[in-house]
Amino acid sequence: MRFxxxxxxxxxxxxxxxxxxxxxxxxVKSREPLRYVTVKGLSEREVKADLGFxxxxxxxxxxxxDIARAALERSEASxxxxxKGKGFEDADIDVQNIMVEDRAAGYNAGQTPDExxxxxxxxxxxxxxxxxxxxxxSKGVADLLKSGVVFSSDAWSAGASFIFTxxxxxxxxMLAEATxxxxxxxxxxxxxxxxxxxKIETVNQGVxxxxxxxxxxxxxxxKQIAKKVRVVTTITYFLTD
Numbered sequence: 001m002r003f004x005x006x007x008x009x010x011x012x013x014x015x016x017x018x019x020x021x022x023x024x025x026x027x028v029k030s031r032e033p034l035r036y037v038t039v040k041g042l043s044e045r046e047v048k049a050d051l052g053f054x055x056x057x058x059x060x061x062x063x064x065x066d067i068a069r070a071a072l073e074r075s076e077a078s079x080x081x082x083x084k085g086k087g088f089e090d091a092d093i094d095v096q097n098i099m100v101e102d103r104a105a106g107y108n109a110g111q112t113p114d115e116x117x118x119x120x121x122x123x124x125x126x127x128x129x130x131x132x133x134x135x136x137x138s139k140g141v142a143d144l145l146k147s148g149v150v151f152s153s154d155a156w157s158a159g160a161s162f163i164f165t166x167x168x169x170x171x172x173x174m175l176a177e178a179t180x181x182x183x184x185x186x187x188x189x190x191x192x193x194x195x196x197x198x199k200i201e202t203v204n205q206g207v208x209x210x211x212x213x214x215x216x217x218x219x220x221x222x223k224q225i226a227k228k229v230r231v232v233t234t235i236t237y238f239l240t241d
Contacts, residue, residue: 027105036201036238037189045229046213049162052134052225054126055096057152061116063101070117072098076122078147081187086137088128096123121152126160134160161222165209169181170229173203178233186237198238206232 032100058075062068075230083093128134138160142150212219213226 003180005204013096018211035195036236037186037239038234038236039182039185039189040236041178041185041233043181043231043233045168045170045174047164047223047229049131049164049227051165052127052131052160052162054134054138054160055151055158056124056126057121057158058149059119059121060150062118063114063116063118065118065165071110072120072122075149076124078144078149079124080094081123081135082140082144082147083126086140087130087133088137091130092126094125094127096125098122104189130160135162135225156239159221159223161223162227164210164223164229167210167229171208174208174229174231175233178206179203179229179235182233182235183207185238186235190239193239195239195241198240199237201236203236204234206234 031134058072058079060068060071060075062071080093084090094130099121101121102117103119104117107206126137128132145151183197189195209230211228211230212221212224213228216219
């Protein structure tokens with residue numbers, strides 16, 4: 001009987017020792033630092049703007065409101081005729097605003113010549129997918145000057161602006177390419193450390209940017225028809241042995 005008790009005690013002791021070793025081994029493994037790598041993947045596409053906007057602001061003056069209005073109507077007719085000659089339709093041209101100023105009612109009323117008492121300003125907006133034609137038209141305003149159209153000084157150099165609206169058609173393809181390039185970078189880094197790329201921990205798909213194809217200092221990027229679509233994906237991978 002005593003032998004049985006001794007044997008039982010030994011077995012219990014071995015069991016406790018084994019359990020302690022397993023717990024200790026688990027603690028050691030749990031305290032081992034997780035290895036991971038964070039990489040970025042870039043995808044770019046050169047595209048052409050598919051929509052253009054050209055705000056046209058012109059002014060007319062007159063001693064009376066009727067005279068100024070008649071001059072404004074003649075200027076609008078000249079602008080519309082010019083645009084139609086460039087291939088645009090009435091549907092492409094919208095009147096945005098007409099402002100009327102009576103300079104005789106201002107602080108410097110006594111210094112305003114009678115023939116310039118009323119100043120009328122009209123804003124037209126040309127919107128079209130004919131981006132090349134729109135760019136050409138906006139550079140041909142000298143012809144409008146010859147016809148007597150007077151442009152507002154704050155809009156003289158505005159010109160046309162262009163945007164690209166087709167990101168939805170590129171999104172899946174570009175994200176797949178950016179992800180693939182990120183995986184390639186992670187694989188190279190892992191190989192250098194003798195590890196392998198494991199599962200993904202986190203993914204940040206990034207924001208799609210539309211940039212000018214050529215970045216010119218102090219230039220307005222919206223003026224360029226040629227664009228560049230860019231997205232950067234940031235991915236963190238676990239590394240395994």
